[in-house]
Amino acid sequence: MIDKLTRKSRADGEQSRERLLLAAMKLFGEQGFSSTSTREIALAAGANVSAISYYFGDKAGLYKAALTDFLPPPQKNIEMFDQPGFTLRQSLEGYYAQLLGPMLEGDDAELALRLWLREVLEPRGVWAEELNTGIRAEHMAFAAVLARHLGGPVDDDIHRLVHACAAFGVHLMIGGDVIKALTPQLLSGPEALRDWIPRLADFAEAIVLAEQQKRQKGAV
Numbered sequence: 001m002i003d004k005l006t007r008k009s010r011a012d013g014e015q016s017r018e019r020l021l022l023a024a025m026k027l028f029g030e031q032g033f034s035s036t037s038t039r040e041i042a043l044a045a046g047a048n049v050s051a052i053s054y055y056f057g058d059k060a061g062l063y064k065a066a067l068t069d070f071l072p073p074p075q076k077n078i079e080m081f082d083q084p085g086f087t088l089r090q091s092l093e094g095y096y097a098q099l100l101g102p103m104l105e106g107d108d109a110e111l112a113l114r115l116w117l118r119e120v121l122e123p124r125g126v127w128a129e130e131l132n133t134g135i136r137a138e139h140m141a142f143a144a145v146l147a148r149h150l151g152g153p154v155d156d157d158i159h160r161l162v163h164a165c166a167a168f169g170v171h172l173m174i175g176g177d178v179i180k181a182l183t184p185q186l187l188s189g190p191e192a193l194r195d196w197i198p199r200l201a202d203f204a205e206a207i208v209l210a211e212q213q214k215r216q217k218g219a220v
Contacts, residue, residue, distance in 0.1 A: 016045070016047050016051055016055075017051075017055045019045040019046060019047060020041060020042070020045045020047055020051060020052060020055065020056075020062065021062075021065060021066050021069055021070075022045070022108070022111065023041045023042075023044035023045035024036075024041050024045075024062050024063065024065075024066040025066045025108075025111040025112060025114075025115050026044070026111050027040055027041055027044060028063055028066055028115055028118065029111060029114035029115035029117075029118050030114075032118060032122055033059075033063055033122065033124055038052050038059050038062070041062070060124075063124065063126070064126050066115060067112075067115060067116065067119060067126045067130075068126065068130065070102070070105070070108065070112055071102075071130075071134065072098070072101070073134075074133070074134040074137040074138055075137075076098075077098040077134075077138055078137065078138055078141040080094040080095070080097055080098040081094035081095040081098065081141075081142060081145060082094075082141050082142075082144070082145050086145075088149045088205060088208060089201060089205060091145050091149070092165070092200075092201040092204045092205055092208075093197055093198060093201045095142060095145075095165070095201075095204075096168075096169055096196070096197045096200045096201055096204075097197055099166070099169040099170075100169055100172060100173075100193060100196065100197060103172065103173065103193055104190050104193060104194075106190075113173060113174075113176075117174065139159075139162055139166075140154075142162050142165070142166075143158050143159060143161075143162045146158055146161055146162060146165075146208060149208065149212075150208070150211065150212055150215060152215065157211065161207065161208065161211055164204075164207055165204040165207070165208075168200045168203055168204060169200060172187070172193075172196060
């Protein structure tokens with residue numbers, strides 16, 4: 001009986017924590033950190049304001065959790081495109097699958113994206129921390145993958161290539177409103193989003209092979 005009560009209490013606690021995170025994502029994204037109170041968030045989540053202290057420590061802790069709790073660990077993302085024996089094509093499809101993966105979460109993904117854009121415009125240090133840890137690790141891992149396929153070291157042109165490949169996917173993330181306004185069918189649902197992955201891999205493969213040809217000509 002005690003075990004059942006413990007499991008129920010834990011499940012209720014997890015649901016309360018998730019409701020607080022979702023409410024925080026929405027309100028922080030709409031109003032910013034300074035203009036959003038913990039009381040507002042607790043009210044929107046249907047929770048007691050003291051639950052914020054219990055789960056997150058304080059308002060800043062809740063803000064950071066709202067930004068980062070739904071992010072996969074960098075190594076998990078890296079494993080999707082960096083595996084022994086992967087062809088270039090497999091690496092590229094894995095890269096875009098992990099890059100666009102969060103967008104498949106539907107409304108939660110849109111809330112998270114709006115909050116991240118708010119953090120970039122009104123930084124509180126979380127973006128800088130993520131940039132210097134997760135994003136840097138994934139960039140360097142993808143650079144090493146491309147360098148391996150091109151048969152050379154990681155140089156400035158490899159870094160440019162990584163940024164160019166990333167830009168294809170980032171446009172879907174931050175330019176979604178433009179895509180939906182001009183060509184709504186291209187982002188009409190999860191299947192439409194998944195259709196982008198092999199096509200982005202096509203485009204990226206073309207520029208990687210163009211870089212390979214340029215290097216071969218230079219070597220000659």
